[in-house]
Amino acid sequence: MDSERSLQSIDEKFGGLLREFLGDKQHEAVLSVLQKIPLGVVDFLSENVIFISDSEYNWAWSLNRSDFSKIGRGIIFLSDEIFRKTKKEMEFTISHEIAHQYLRHKSPIFNMLPEKVTERQEKEADRLAIKWGFRKRT
Ligand SMILES: [Zn+2]
Numbered sequence: 001m002d003s004e005r006s007l008q009s010i011d012e013k014f015g016g017l018l019r020e021f022l023g024d025k026q027h028e029a030v031l032s033v034l035q036k037i038p039l040g041v042v043d044f045l046s047e048n049v050i051f052i053s054d055s056e057y058n059w060a061w062s063l064n065r066s067d068f069s070k071i072g073r074g075i076i077f078l079s080d081e082i083f084r085k086t087k088k089e090m091e092f093t094i095s096h097e098i099a100h101q102y103l104r105h106k107s108p109i110f111n112m113l114p115e116k117v118t119e120r121q122e123k124e125a126d127r128l129a130i131k132w133g134f135r136k137r138t
Helices: 007-013 024-034 039-048 065-071 080-084 087-102 115-131
Strands: 049-053 074-078
Touching (some): 007 024, 024 049, 024 087, 080 087
């Protein structure tokens, strides 16, 4: 881990957006993953993705169409469920979702993807997360 990559400098890259939709605990977990992945990926994320979590601050809210188009970013949603897992499992899940974004994968929810493509995307995301040093199981 390079010392240049302080938690504060990562937050600054996102211009505060990282804090906006994440609870404290979730923010801390995302930062911990962002410290471990290649800097080029962090830069990509800081310009193209927002992270949203379930948290006491994010109990309920809505965005209308024009708010949504202003965001103009990919979304990674983190449920509270993953924070009940071990740190390793939680970090693997976050890094796997980051990999989907970085690899420009399409969501099977919004696209008619053949099962084969979905499976391939899952494997590719797992493989990249593993390449970054994350492990599914301890
Ligand atoms: Zn996946």
